[in-house]
Amino acid sequence: MPDTAIQDLSAPYDRPLQQDLDRCVHCGLCLNACPTYRELGLEMDSPRGRIYQMVQVAEGNLAINEEYVEHIDLCLACRACETACPSGVQYGKLVEAARGQIDANRRLPWWQRLLRWFVFDRLLTSPFLLKVTGYKLWVLQKSGLQRLVRRLGILKLFGHLAEIEALSPAVETPFFFDKVGKVFPAEGETRRRVAFLAGCIANISFARMNEATVRVLQKNGCEVTLPPDQGCCGALQVHAGLRELGRRQAKRNIEAFESGNFDAVITNAAGCGSVVKEYPELFEHDPEWHERAQAFSSKVRDVTEFLAGIDLNRSLAPIPARVTYQDSCHLLHGQKVRTPPRVMLAAIPALEFRELPLSEICCGSAGVYNVEHTDMSMALLEKKMQMAGTTGADTIVTANPGCMLQLRVGAERFGSGQRVMHVVELLDESYRKAESKQAVRSEHPRERFSLARLWLPRDRSSDWPAARPRVRFSLKQLWLLLAGLETGVLAGSAVLLYWILATTLSGEGPWAILNLIGSTFFPARALTAGFSHASVSGAALHVLLSGVVGVVASLLLILYVARPVRSLWVGMLIGVIWYLAAFLWIWPLLSSAVVTYAPRPTMLVGHVLFGLGLGLYPFFVRRLGMS
Ligand code: SF4
Numbered sequence: 001m002p003d004t005a006i007q008d009l010s011a012p013y014d015r016p017l018q019q020d021l022d023r024c025v026h027c028g029l030c031l032n033a034c035p036t037y038r039e040l041g042l043e044m045d046s047p048r049g050r051i052y053q054m055v056q057v058a059e060g061n062l063a064i065n066e067e068y069v070e071h072i073d074l075c076l077a078c079r080a081c082e083t084a085c086p087s088g089v090q091y092g093k094l095v096e097a098a099r100g101q102i103d104a105n106r107r108l109p110w111w112q113r114l115l116r117w118f119v120f121d122r123l124l125t126s127p128f129l130l131k132v133t134g135y136k137l138w139v140l141q142k143s144g145l146q147r148l149v150r151r152l153g154i155l156k157l158f159g160h161l162a163e164i165e166a167l168s169p170a171v172e173t174p175f176f177f178d179k180v181g182k183v184f185p186a187e188g189e190t191r192r193r194v195a196f197l198a199g200c201i202a203n204i205s206f207a208r209m210n211e212a213t214v215r216v217l218q219k220n221g222c223e224v225t226l227p228p229d230q231g232c233c234g235a236l237q238v239h240a241g242l243r244e245l246g247r248r249q250a251k252r253n254i255e256a257f258e259s260g261n262f263d264a265v266i267t268n269a270a271g272c273g274s275v276v277k278e279y280p281e282l283f284e285h286d287p288e289w290h291e292r293a294q295a296f297s298s299k300v301r302d303v304t305e306f307l308a309g310i311d312l313n314r315s316l317a318p319i320p321a322r323v324t325y326q327d328s329c330h331l332l333h334g335q336k337v338r339t340p341p342r343v344m345l346a347a348i349p350a351l352e353f354r355e356l357p358l359s360e361i362c363c364g365s366a367g368v369y370n371v372e373h374t375d376m377s378m379a380l381l382e383k384k385m386q387m388a389g390t391t392g393a394d395t396i397v398t399a400n401p402g403c404m405l406q407l408r409v410g411a412e413r414f415g416s417g418q419r420v421m422h423v424v425e426l427l428d429e430s431y432r433k434a435e436s437k438q439a440v441r442s443e444h445p446r447e448r449f450s451l452a453r454l455w456l457p458r459d460r461s462s463d464w465p466a467a468r469p470r471v472r473f474s475l476k477q478l479w480l481l482l483a484g485l486e487t488g489v490l491a492g493s494a495v496l497l498y499w500i501l502a503t504t505l506s507g508e509g510p511w512a513i514l515n516l517i518g519s520t521f522f523p524a525r526a527l528t529a530g531f532s533h534a535s536v537s538g539a540a541l542h543v544l545l546s547g548v549v550g551v552v553a554s555l556l557l558i559l560y561v562a563r564p565v566r567s568l569w570v571g572m573l574i575g576v577i578w579y580l581a582a583f584l585w586i587w588p589l590l591s592s593a594v595v596t597y598a599p600r601p602t603m604l605v606g607h608v609l610f611g612l613g614l615g616l617y618p619f620f621v622r623r624l625g626m627s
């Protein structure tokens, strides 16, 4: 890494400011609050030590070298030191600026740059790519492949990969993206109009939590709007030092929310809330956007903070659980919100609250920290779970999705399998229990795959109030089509791969291609020509290609004629009609085989079954949250 102490390539507003550094008087009162210092006992990994290094860089005495980057990167940005500091040092602001300065001055390997660009610039900011990723994860998780890989322990062969994979969120369908752009009316009299910032990853992996948040707000007399143009808040980008990307997301959200004249903008993710409240810090060099950011950020409230500030609806049913609360760093230290979550828990009848010792110390989640510094993260998590164990609580509650993921891993690995929830989920459970007067069951967590649920149209009337219809074109249509095409392409590739491998290995030689073509166009030939790899794969290819035509035709019909498909039977009928049309007419016509084509009864049965499968295809799509 070049010595950049002399020539600093960062913008003057994207490096630690001298007046902020000067606030530190090096008293050391923050040391004991710092998780990395408590773990390692090294001055350079303490807040005071890190500030000292930033000063040295600012004065040109220290290069932005590997060692410096390591100490800054190992910081969790939990900001516990900020709470402990009597001199008012804004450590969060300093460390984010230091990371921006590092990013501007270092040259990462091309693959790291590519990965960072894809994750921070493309994936997190694109609902479409997030949906595609969610869909692929869903297949991985529901097919049992993820469980199998975990059981076999294959990933343990690749360093920390097993631990990192364990942190991957469970996908929850249907995705919450479907709700963005809608307005949900208040229950009873409308007392407030609020907007909800739904986040990015939360839309696919905390969809039920987001729904619970909206319901709780409705219960409390709020009309909840989800502005359609909102996006990722930019927190992960800012924490990674990508401040320009953070600014871009900030501008997008300010524009999306500012015209609504809302009473408040609500978040349920402490990490997002903290950055969104501090948008003005990103625009200190830009008076126009600074002013707009200030107006927007002044309305942002964490959901617990907001509920604690209004007259809470007390129609809550008892929840006889032993509950402890882990402070989310970005709520406690970033937003200085300590009491409201506890007030919310105290409002739930029969709930036994047990304070968690050292709840103000980070659990080791810290955005993507647990992926980048897994050893430190797991060490902190283990201690956290030991503390949680001393409370005897059966439920651990927190206020940030990232902390929830981390604590769920902790409960499995180091704990006693405690239930991990967001405060607002527990409130929602209590409201719903009061409403239904029925036994409470956990609402979240992982949806179990069940064939019956695919067959039975889901009745959402009891758990999801109707939203005002949105009259505008939706990307869902394109998404449905792509999902169908992707399935066809994947299956087609598998068949072709099989054919290439099989004919190569069996030595059928160049004649195999003629066999393949013959069997593809004349599937009956495959049965009479005797068993061979080419004839079997040819027949399979025929069925597949007909199927792809049928799938695409079904989707087109659903999209443009019969949308939305609400009934199982309509879906099946469409699939069967189009499959038969494709099979009996379109495909033979294309292959010039109309005259010679003569399906046998056994093939017909197979085709009818396949047609039924196609008919069910829209329901698989619906279960994936895409329709
Ligand atoms: S950050 Fe605050 S508490 Fe820590 S050494 Fe500096 S002045 Fe003291």
Ligand code: SF4
Pocket: 033, 034, 035, 036, 037, 045, 046, 047, 050, 074, 075, 076, 077, 078, 079, 080, 081, 082, 091
């Ligand atoms: S932000 Fe957290 S980890 Fe970083 S120096 Fe402060 S207390 Fe330590």
